[in-house]
Amino acid sequence: MKKKIPVGILGATGSVGQMFVNLLEDHPFFEINDLCASERSHSKKYSEAVNWIIPKPLSEKIGNMVVKPCEPNINSRIVFSGLDSKVAGEIESNFAKNGYIVISNSKNHRMFENVPLLIPDVNPDHLDLIKHQKYGKGLIITNPNCSTIGLCMALKPIIDEFGLDSVNVVTMQAISGAGYPGVASLDIIDNVIPFIKDEEEKMELEPLKILGKINNNKIDFAEFKISAQCNRVAVINGHTECVSIRLLEKQQKKK
Amino acid sequence: MKKKIPVGILGATGSVGQMFVNLLEDHPFFEINDLCASERSHSKKYSEAVNWIIPKPLSEKIGNMVVKPCEPNINSRIVFSGLDSKVAGEIESNFAKNGYIVISNSKNHRMFENVPLLIPDVNPDHLDLIKHQKYGKGLIITNPNCSTIGLCMALKPIIDEFGLDSVNVVTMQAISGAGYPGVASLDIIDNVIPFIKDEEEKMELEPLKILGKINNNKIDFAEFKISAQCNRVAVINGHTECVSIRLLEKQQKKK
Amino acid sequence: MKKKIPVGILGATGSVGQMFVNLLEDHPFFEINDLCASERSHSKKYSEAVNWIIPKPLSEKIGNMVVKPCEPNINSRIVFSGLDSKVAGEIESNFAKNGYIVISNSKNHRMFENVPLLIPDVNPDHLDLIKHQKYGKGLIITNPNCSTIGLCMALKPIIDEFGLDSVNVVTMQAISGAGYPGVASLDIIDNVIPFIKDEEEKMELEPLKILGKINNNKIDFAEFKISAQCNRVAVINGHTECVSIRLLEKQQKKK
Amino acid sequence: MKKKIPVGILGATGSVGQMFVNLLEDHPFFEINDLCASERSHSKKYSEAVNWIIPKPLSEKIGNMVVKPCEPNINSRIVFSGLDSKVAGEIESNFAKNGYIVISNSKNHRMFENVPLLIPDVNPDHLDLIKHQKYGKGLIITNPNCSTIGLCMALKPIIDEFGLDSVNVVTMQAISGAGYPGVASLDIIDNVIPFIKDEEEKMELEPLKILGKINNNKIDFAEFKISAQCNRVAVINGHTECVSIRLLEKQQKKK
Numbered sequence A, B, C, D: 001m002k003k004k005i006p007v008g009i010l011g012a013t014g015s016v017g018q019m020f021v022n023l024l025e026d027h028p029f030f031e032i033n034d035l036c037a038s039e040r041s042h043s044k045k046y047s048e049a050v051n052w053i054i055p056k057p058l059s060e061k062i063g064n065m066v067v068k069p070c071e072p073n074i075n076s077r078i079v080f081s082g083l084d085s086k087v088a089g090e091i092e093s094n095f096a097k098n099g100y101i102v103i104s105n106s107k108n109h110r111m112f113e114n115v116p117l118l119i120p121d122v123n124p125d126h127l128d129l130i131k132h133q134k135y136g137k138g139l140i141i142t143n144p145n146c147s148t149i150g151l152c153m154a155l156k157p158i159i160d161e162f163g164l165d166s167v168n169v170v171t172m173q174a175i176s177g178a179g180y181p182g183v184a185s186l187d188i189i190d191n192v193i194p195f196i197k198d199e200e201e202k203m204e205l206e207p208l209k210i211l212g213k214i215n216n217n218k219i220d221f222a223e224f225k226i227s228a229q230c231n232r233v234a235v236i237n238g239h240t241e242c243v244s245i246r247l248l249e250k251q252q253k254k255k
Helices: A015-024 A085-097 A126-131 A145-162 A201-211 A249-255 B015-024 B085-097 B126-134 B146-163 B200-208 B249-252 C015-024 C085-097 C126-130 C147-162 C199-210 C250-254 D017-025 D087-098 D124-132 D146-159 D199-210 D250-254
Strands: A006-009 A029-037 A078-081 A100-103 A139-142 A164-173 A213-215 A216-218 A224-231 A240-247 B005-010 B030-036 B078-081 B103-104 B139-144 B163-175 B213-215 B218-219 B225-232 B239-245 C005-010 C030-037 C078-081 C101-104 C139-142 C164-173 C213-215 C218-220 C225-232 C240-247 D003-012 D030-037 D076-079 D101-104 D140-143 D164-173 D214-217 D218-221 D225-232 D240-247
Touching: A006 A015, A006 A085, A006 C030, A015 A029, A029 A078, A078 C078, A085 A100, A085 A139, A085 B200, A126 A139, A145 A164, A145 A201, A145 A240, A145 D225, A164 A201, A164 B163, A164 B239, A164 C015, A201 A224, A213 D225, A224 B239, A240 B163, A240 B225, B005 B015, B005 B085, B030 B078, B078 B085, B085 B103, B126 B139, B126 B213, B139 C164, B139 D218, B146 B163, B146 B200, B146 B239, B200 B225, C005 C015, C015 C030, C078 C085, C085 C101, C085 C139, C126 C139, C126 C213, C147 C199, C147 C240, C164 C199, C164 D164, C164 D240, C199 C225, C225 D240, C240 D164, C240 D225, D003 D017, D003 D087, D017 D030, D030 D076, D076 D087, D087 D101, D087 D140, D124 D140, D124 D214, D146 D164, D146 D199, D146 D240, D164 D199, D199 D225
Parallel strands: A006 A029, A006 A078, A078 A100, A100 A139, A164 A224, B005 B030, B005 B078, B078 B103, B103 B139, B163 B225, C005 C030, C005 C078, C078 C101, C101 C139, C164 C225, D003 D030, D003 D076, D076 D101, D101 D140, D164 D225
Antiparallel strands: A164 A240, A213 A216, B163 B239, B213 B218, C164 C240, C213 C218, D164 D240, D214 D218
16 A cells, blocks of 8 residues: 555544544554644643543554644645634634645534535535635535434434434433533533533534435535534433434425 | 321332331321332331331331332222332322322333323323223322423423424433442442433433323323433432423414 | 531541531531632532542431632631541641641541540540640641541550550451542442552551550550451441450560 | 464453453454353353443454353463452362363462562562462462552562551542442542552552561561551543652661
């Protein structure tokens, strides 16, 4: 196999950033070349800047890398962003404008008109949107909210075959989804928390873009209705979702 | 206040029976007079027969009562039944036939034509059914499945005002609902169990009887559709339910 | 009963302060008259300043009280302090110097020479120390670390009767002891945390003062050895402690 | 590498037996050749006889093996026993008498005079005992109780270098140690169970054999004192142990 592609991670010390490190470290195509984080971590060794919460130990090689600023002067042309949404919007745009390929887990650009909200198994054709982005050589691709992904993978073959009138989804989401320190143990032990900030809004909107169809260089959003109720449960990893659907009546489908 | 009414508890050593003991011990109207259980417990002191799992300690007075057989020769005319469904059918019928008033938490008689499936806040008029029971002076009244009760209390004012087309309900149920020893800790710690035997069937049927209307001495079952998905979560007491409803369209309602 | 004694609570919005509110609200002798907290809460209604985490709901009466600064100009002469140890030292001294009776749960003054470290069931005679405090009409009394209290109550009759050579104690402490938000759920679900900052140090020192004897207006510390190992477990309330002791040999005891 | 050694597993459907399957399936030296269990499982496919609770899925190859009786007529000469202690004594003796090498996790033979209670890192020399067993070509080797193993590995270098006067150990043990269904969830969620049947007795006795010395074909038990307090905590896998030791005084050590 030829040389691996060097990549950078934005927000590398956060919980999403750590997961990128974990998933990319032994990747067959990619090689972690740049770890970028906020000022607090600059010039520190990654092992000193990070509060490593992934069960698999941090490798010495990655731990010894020096953390850089989130500025578009790194050698990797591809960056994976796990930035907090408070800063992701500006930093990711800045990277894209300077010619970088930004793959983002943050919510900021998800609903932008020309930005694919991508689940490779569901809507790979949405990648066409990037031709119409205005970032020159740079571009931004986003992935959906965690609980949206599972839902869309289940809905995709159904909407294609039968059409969807409406979807009710109730989630029981793991605490790891809230980052670290995230959910206080006093709140979740012997309890269910029937609220996750902004989560229901994302689940009721994102699938309509993901399951929409490209039409004239834009996405026509899917038109079914979604009602989402999101709960946090005392589970470390892995979301459970209970979905009820109502199919389109035949007549409507034919249209 | 005048003399309290003596009552008996059938299946008094089980987890439901213990809850009856707990709720009835200091009751303003009732007085526990008879504790009845299976052969294993006969003639033992209640404190020796029971594996008491209620946080509030067993009182000395109740603990010293001698456990009797589940036979219709006790002095209390009212009995509360927490019997296991394997034996509840026969024993409860036997008590009713012998003139006892049986209030049962077991599922066996719930769907019998003349047996009220009662939530006092929702369908007190269903008590009229007892006039048509064939037990002579005896009678049987049942209460619904635990997760059905909360659902029906929420649906009652809605169906009265708007009419219901369909209901989706997802439950996150406490481990106490499975009795003792019930759910194995290896199954539920750091987990959600997406299945509770027979529970979805009960939740999809019982509300139709409870929210039905008495017509000509029978209940016309309510006609909306229910889809229930029941989960067990690592919570000790208290069920959480997420409900989505679709109202009847106006036209249908007018009918 | 005559008029209740008005009292104030310092650090009233914190988790210890809330517990003081909870315990004092219906107290037979005391009446909550002043709720004092940091600048962030000044002039707010208590219900708006506090993130109430006690299961029993906050009463309207207490919720409507206006939070005051932690300054010694309140009418209550007795104050209970649940202040964070970062500020408790200075504020409590200031109250004492200005004539207030300070009862503190904070660690700052516990080891001061003339300050009783009091468990009423164990060392009520240590109250004599307050005569020698230099605060004029004011005074400071402290209570021990939570896990120290249970240990000392068990050790007191043993040391009196047999003498103690050494004590090994291992604790399994509830998450409520860490305040709110306190322990991250990702750290404690499916885990034991074998470290609680400063806890072992307190458990190895405080009992020696508490079980010491007043001699010439000072406390001669008890002389046995303590080895403490403190763990956090996934329990909401209530610490468990496993204690092993070695008694003094008879010869030593006689001395 | 040459042909793998065929082995059998006694009690293959239980939780210990499943762990043997899990650990031996891809073993470099051994090959699972015989799965033996109680009458209830005879002649069934293993996948049908077992309630598989190990996270790693049961392989098709093992799942298709037919379960045999626990009788000494199998081809594997080495058997690993995860039998319940109610039956392990007789069955294991029977295998040994018939020429099999029995490696047992059950407690039954642990304290027999000529049976090694083996931790390979601690007392490999105890294997010499097998020369004096009376089973002909067969033999029995046992491994200690789970919480004993960790304790002995920590104590071994200390007793060798300094000598031990006494040991206090407090355990916080995982629920997996109780098998399946094992600990009821109602007992352990939001709780610590300060009792594990027979566990303290094992921890106070087994280390004295393991850390003893072979003398004249027998083991002279180690002579220090052990006090064990065993707790169950809401952890799935992995025991935590807090150990305090008192070394031998120099004078005694010299002896």
